[in-house]
Amino acid sequence: TLRFFHRDEELGSLVQLTAEVAGGLLSVSLAWLCFVLLTGRSQAVHTVERMTGELAESESRFALATAATSDGIWEWRPGDQSMFLSSRGCRIVFDLPHRGPVSYREVLRQIEAGERSVVLTALRAHLKQRTPLDVEIISFDREGQRRRLRVRGQAQWDGLGRVTRVAGAISDVTTLRSREDELERVQRFYARVLEVFPHPVLIKSQDHRYIYANSAACEFIGTSREALLNGTTADLLPGQSEEHLAVDSEVL
Numbered sequence: 001t002l003r004f005f006h007r008d009e010e011l012g013s014l015v016q017l018t019a020e021v022a023g024g025l026l027s028v029s030l031a032w033l034c035f036v037l038l039t040g041r042s043q044a045v046h047t048v049e050r051m052t053g054e055l056a057e058s059e060s061r062f063a064l065a066t067a068a069t070s071d072g073i074w075e076w077r078p079g080d081q082s083m084f085l086s087s088r089g090c091r092i093v094f095d096l097p098h099r100g101p102v103s104y105r106e107v108l109r110q111i112e113a114g115e116r117s118v119v120l121t122a123l124r125a126h127l128k129q130r131t132p133l134d135v136e137i138i139s140f141d142r143e144g145q146r147r148r149l150r151v152r153g154q155a156q157w158d159g160l161g162r163v164t165r166v167a168g169a170i171s172d173v174t175t176l177r178s179r180e181d182e183l184e185r186v187q188r189f190y191a192r193v194l195e196v197f198p199h200p201v202l203i204k205s206q207d208h209r210y211i212y213a214n215s216a217a218c219e220f221i222g223t224s225r226e227a228l229l230n231g232t233t234a235d236l237l238p239g240q241s242e243e244h245l246a247v248d249s250e251v252l
Helices: 002-068 087-094 104-109 113-129 174-195 215-221 238-251
Strands: 072-076 082-085 133-140 146-157 163-172 202-204 210-213
Touching: 072 087, 082 087, 082 104, 087 163, 104 113, 113 133, 113 146, 113 163, 146 174, 210 215
Parallel strands: none
Antiparallel strands: 072 082, 072 163, 133 146, 146 163, 202 210
């Protein structure tokens, strides 16, 4: 009886000790779990705050860039009826200040009817064949003045090759193209004048290549205009090229 009593006492002590150890382990486990949860929450809050700050900085950078550029920024997601158009873009397309999201059909209506197919064809080719999206179109402002706009864009595809969005820029190149047309007109005028000029006239570029020769110059040198253009003094006067190059460089 005493032997069993002692054994029961030892077993009771062992059970009590095991319970105390188990309780301690449970407390440690709970404490560790709380620590992990609190630490994870702190890290999550820190991550959210960092991402929010980065997003705000990115938005501020984008707003500053769009305000500084003379181009309008646009974005369209396939399936959406509306599209994003920056404030400058609204002024270029609608000749109005920013109005928020706009319908892409409304944007197309601002383009001359004959030019819409040009934009849509270029857009389809870019989305399906990934050809560059860069076209010039004719549009009219509220006063009916003719304008020339340049539309550029780049699509983004997912891993399955599906288009997720298209973004790009729109520029008013009316003044630029007008100046280029005027320059070309003036150049044609002077070319006609120089063509009937009785004396030889040669025009060189800064890299010493002939970019113009009138008929008198071709007759004087004894060669055709095609053979003369894009050539250099070395092609005409091999023995005197260095001397002529020195004189040309000084003049330039």
